[in-house]
Amino acid sequence: QSALTQPPSVSGSPGQSVALSCTGTSSDVGSYNHVSWYQQPPGTAPKLMIYEVSNRPSGVPGRFSGSKSGNTASLTISGLQAEDEADYYCASYTSSSTWVFGGGTKLTVL
Amino acid sequence: QVQLVESGGGVVQPGRSLRLSCAVSGFILSSHNMHWVRQAPGKGLEWVAFMSGDGSDERYADSVKGRFTTSRDSSENTLYLQMNSLTFEDTAVYYCARDYSGMYSCDYWGQGTLVTVSS
Numbered sequence: 001q002s003a004l005t006q007p008p009s010v011s012g013s014p015g016q017s018v019a020l021s022c023t024g025t026s027s028d029v030g031s032y033n034h035v036s037w038y039q040q041p042p043g044t045a046p047k048l049m050i051y052e053v054s055n056r057p058s059g060v061p062g063r064f065s066g067s068k069s070g071n072t073a074s075l076t077i078s079g080l081q082a083e084d085e086a087d088y089y090c091a092s093y094t095s096s097s098t099w100v101f102g103g104g105t106k107l108t109v110l
Numbered sequence: 111q112v113q114l115v116e117s118g119g120g121v122v123q124p125g126r127s128l129r130l131s132c133a134v135s136g137f138i139l140s141s142h143n144m145h146w147v148r149q150a151p152g153k154g155l156e157w158v159a160f161m162s163g164d165g166s167d168e169r170y171a172d173s174v175k176g177r178f179t180t181s182r183d184s185s186e187n188t189l190y191l192q193m194n195s196l197t198f199e200d201t202a203v204y205y206c207a208r209d210y211s212g213m214y215s216c217d218y219w220g221q222g223t224l225v226t227v228s229s
């Protein structure tokens with residue numbers, strides 16, 4: 001199972017919106033709504049930000065939203081804040097009944 | 111509150127074995143599916159293994175299939191990852207994570223334990 005494809009880095013200024021992409025195949029992202037996103041600041045464990053494509057767990061700010069079109073999922077962060085600087089990973093359930101992560105995107109807040 | 115604490119990491123020679131533990135509190139292990147996820151130094155997350163709450167269903171990444179086995183002790187509320195025939199590529203921080211009930215994602219994570227395979 002190959003990793004999902006994420007851009008290595010994305011940047012934005014405070015207050016701006018940024019979109020992080022996650023491209024898979026018809027065997028994972030394209031076939032299931034079981035796409036999730038995780039935030040990982042340096043030296044910490046991942047934190048669930050979005051599950052089932054577009055749902056936010058309790059406590060996650062409404063600035064974070066998710067969507068999917070075909071084989072590509074996206075995480076949009078609106079009103080970017082300095083505290084959002086972190087690595088972001090997408091994950092998807094697969095047709096092999098396993099899970100696969102993306103390679104991660106480093107978000108820099110300028 | 112929900113807590114997951116991994117232990118058992120360390121330095122091990124190639125070809126040897128190691129068993130990781132994940133002690134959970136704040137929930138009943140047998141009521142939740144669980145995952146193991148690893149992260150090589152400076153690299154991204156890699157899903158490793160899954161165990162269903164009732165223990166009847168286990169799944170593994172191709173990279174560890176046949177070498178790694180997950181198990182649990184419900185009386186101790188502890189999840190285990192038995193790792194055999196370790197290779198340099200298994201060097202990573204290993205996290206245990208709770209499956210977000212029926213949502214195919216992980217809602218709680220431990221702090222991770224570092225496994226270093228080195229000769």
